[in-house]
Amino acid sequence: MQLHLLDATYELFRSHFGRPPHAAPDGMAVGATVGIVESTLYLFREDGVTHLGAASDHVIRSWRNERFAGYKTELGVPPELLAQFSLAELALEAIGVVVWPMVEFEADDALATAAVRWADDPRVERIVVMTPDKDMTQLVRADGRVVCYDRRKRAFLDAAAVEAKFGVPPESMPDLLALVGDSSDGYPGLPGWGAKSTAAVLRRYPHLDDIPDSVRAWDLSLRGAASLAANLRQRRAEAELYRELAVLRTDAPIPQQEPTELEWQGVPRAPFEALVARLGAPQLMQRVPRWAD
Numbered sequence: 001m002q003l004h005l006l007d008a009t010y011e012l013f014r015s016h017f018g019r020p021p022h023a024a025p026d027g028m029a030v031g032a033t034v035g036i037v038e039s040t041l042y043l044f045r046e047d048g049v050t051h052l053g054a055a056s057d058h059v060i061r062s063w064r065n066e067r068f069a070g071y072k073t074e075l076g077v078p079p080e081l082l083a084q085f086s087l088a089e090l091a092l093e094a095i096g097v098v099v100w101p102m103v104e105f106e107a108d109d110a111l112a113t114a115a116v117r118w119a120d121d122p123r124v125e126r127i128v129v130m131t132p133d134k135d136m137t138q139l140v141r142a143d144g145r146v147v148c149y150d151r152r153k154r155a156f157l158d159a160a161a162v163e164a165k166f167g168v169p170p171e172s173m174p175d176l177l178a179l180v181g182d183s184s185d186g187y188p189g190l191p192g193w194g195a196k197s198t199a200a201v202l203r204r205y206p207h208l209d210d211i212p213d214s215v216r217a218w219d220l221s222l223r224g225a226a227s228l229a230a231n232l233r234q235r236r237a238e239a240e241l242y243r244e245l246a247v248l249r250t251d252a253p254i255p256q257q258e259p260t261e262l263e264w265q266g267v268p269r270a271p272f273e274a275l276v277a278r279l280g281a282p283q284l285m286q287r288v289p290r291w292a293d
Contacts, residue, residue: 002048003124003259005114007131008056008099009107011036012088014152016081025280029080033088034281037095039151041287044264051262055110055254056089058101062109064185064245071245072186094275095267096292098257105252108135112248115139118259119146128156135182137162138173138248167199168206175208178243179232187242190231197228208236208243266292 015035022031043049060074060082074082092099100110111129118124119141129136132150139146140159148157155161162170179198181189204220205211212218213236215229222228232239267288276284 001051001123001125001259001263003114003118003127003262004043004049004052005111005127005129006040006043006052006054006097007107007111007129007133007136008036008054008088008092009085010131010133011039011151012056012084013081015039016078016084022279022281024278028083030084030087030279030281032081032084033091034279034284036088037091037275037279037281037284038287040092040097041095041267041284041289044289050264051259052264053098053100053114053254053262054092055100055102055107055114056085056092057107058085058089058103062102062106063104064106068187068241068245070186070188072184091275091279094271095288096264098262100252100254102252105249108133109249109252110254111136112139113250113252113254115146116250121259124259134166134173135177135185135246135248137166138170138246140170142169167196168202172202172206174243174246175202175206177246178208178239181242182246185245187245189242190235190239192224192227192231197222197224201228208239266290268292 012032016032019031019035021029022034024030060072060077064071065073089099089101102110115127115129119127126144127146129139129146129148130151131148132152136148137157140148140157140162142159144158159170166173166176168176176198179190179193180195181187200220200222201211211232213233215226218225218229269291276282
């Protein structure tokens with residue numbers, strides 16, 4: 001079997017910004033929730049999608065906000081979208097999906113925990129992490145047992161594709177993000193460390209700890225190397241903090257389940273009918289590929 005892991009928070013954002021607004025009978029904006037239900041039901045029409053786990057950010061702040069004050073928060077998130085976080089989790093459960101809501105950890109950490117837990121399980125042929133988030137590419141394995149998949153572009157990222165896209169192998173992605181920065185997560189990286197120069201350095205020194213402080217010890221020819229080395233030497237502690245933020249945790253509190261427990265059994269009719277009525281979205285009844293009963 002293949003195990004598909006869904007970034008529900010990303011899917012909720014994608015639905016919110018990619019669909020027309022929709023209001024429930026009580027007036028609540030629920031367009032993002034309707035969208036994530038539709039797109040997830042569509043998944044089960046695709047070949048090979050039989051076992052699915054979805055991770056969500058029940059709240060946006062996490063342990064990373066305690067480590068770095070500039071880390072992403074709920075500020076700037078449309079309030080009508082923020083109000084749907086819990087509803088979207090209930091909606092996914094109502095269509096029979098296993099959901100892991102995160103509070104102190106992030107959804108990315110839950111996906112990483114699941115991927116690492118089951119990557120070597122002989123019952124699992126391959127794990128497909130369904131997100132375009134570049135942070136998640138650090139999970140991709142050279143043996144092909146863990147890959148990422150961008151649903152919007154319908155594109156897989158294996159280890160070769162990660163290196164072709166970012167210039168470094170998956171295991172160096174946290175180091176790349178630490179040095180270059182990640183604006184979506186709110187940490188800036190180091191001055192002067194652009195994507196191309198950073199990739200060139202990491203191809204020679206795969207991890208932050210491997211990069212010598214003195215440019216005289218660098219075993220590569222690179223324009224601006226002296227400036228890069230000086231910035232790193234002066235701000236190495238910052239870079240190490242940013243890498244800590246970039247590294248996905250693999251100890252997130254997801255249940256001790258067997259991968260077989262993620263098998264989708266179909267949509268349970270009564271909970272789904274109640275959800276459809278709550279959302280005021282009767283068209284969802286036509287989207288169900290299989291009923292549980």
